[in-house]
C-alpha cells in the first residue's frame with residue numbers, strides 16, 4: 001500500500017519546499033504532470049497582484065468527448081513550517097517527523113486530482129471537459145483564488161479537495177468573513193480637565209457596547225479582538241483603534257451586522273463629537289450548496305459506488321470554494337483523510353488518500369449519468 005503511486009507522489013511533493021508565495025517548484029512539477037496527461041496548461045497573472053508572490057494559479061483543461069464540464073480544485077501552498085518535510089509511515093497513517101507540518105493540507109488534494117486524472121485518461125473512457133485549478137496563496141487569505149478570473153471556467157459543478165476529515169465527508173457550506181476596522185479621533189487634554197477633551201476611548205467603547213460580539217445568531221459569530229488606546233493615564237485619549245473578524249454562513253446577516261456597525265459608529269460620533277472612521281473588507285462570502293444539487297448528488301453517488309458512506313456537513317473556515325462560488329459554480333469540499341492540519345501533528349490516513357484518487361475518477365465518469 002505504501003508504494004502505491006499516489007502515496008509515492010504525495011511524498012515526492014511534500015519534499016518539495018513550498019510556502020505561500022513560494023509555490024514555483026511545485027507548480028512546475030504539477031504543470032509537467034498535467035501536460036504529460038494531455039491537458040492544456042496555463043498559469044494566470046495572480047502573482048502580479050500578491051506582494052512577494054512568485055507563482056500564479058495553474059489552470060489545466062482536458063477537452064472531453066461528452067457534453068458538460070467539471071472542475072476539480074486544490075491549493076499548492078501550505079502553512080508555514082512546511083520546509084524540509086520528511087514524511088514517514090506510522091501504522092496506517094502518514095505523519096511528519098514531528099518538527100514540521102506534513103502538508104497533507106493540501107497536497108493530499110493535489111495528489112488525488114493528479115492520480116484521479118491519470119486513471120481517467122488511462123481508462124480510455126469518454127468523459128466531459130475537465131478543468132483542474134491548482135491555486136496559490138490559499139493559506140494567506142485565499143489570495144490566489146481572489147485574483148483568479150472565474151470567467152474562464154466553463155464548469156457549473158466543482159469539487160474542492162481541501163477539507164479535513166475522513167473520506168466521505170462532503171462540505172456543502174463555509175462561512176464568509178469580513179474584517180472590521182474602527183478608528184476614533186477625540187481630543188487630548190490633561191486628565192485633570194476632562195471637559196477640555198473628548199475621550200476617543202469612551203466613544204470606542206460606546207460603539208462596541210451597542211453592537212453584538214461573540215455568537216450573534218445561529219449563522220453568525222463576531223470577534224472584536226483588538227482595542228488600542230496608547231495614551232498615558234494622565235491624558236484624555238485622543239486616538240483609539242479597534243479591529244474584529246465577522247463571520248457568517250448567511251451573507252445577508254453578515255451584511256446586516258456590517259451595516260449596523262457603520263450606523264452605530266456614526267450615531268456615537270454625533271453624540272460624542274469625536275470623529276469616527278469605519279471600514280470593512282469582505283475577504284470572502286459564505287457559500288451554501290443545496291443537498292439536492294447535482295454537485296452533492298454526484299459526490300454521493302461516486303462514494304456509494306466505492307461502498308463509502310457519504311456525510312454532508314457544514315464547514316467553518318473559508319476555502320477556495322467560497323470565492324469560486326461567486327461565479328455561480330456549484331461547489332462542495334471533499335475530505336481526503338487528513339487531520340491536525342496546520343500543526344506538527346498533522347496526520348494523513350493512507351487508505352483515504354488512495355481512495356481519494358479513485359473518487360476523483362469516479363466523479364468524472366459519473367458526471368455524464370447525471
Ligand SMILES: [Zn+2]
Nearest residue numbers: 075105106162
Ligand atoms: Zn487547505
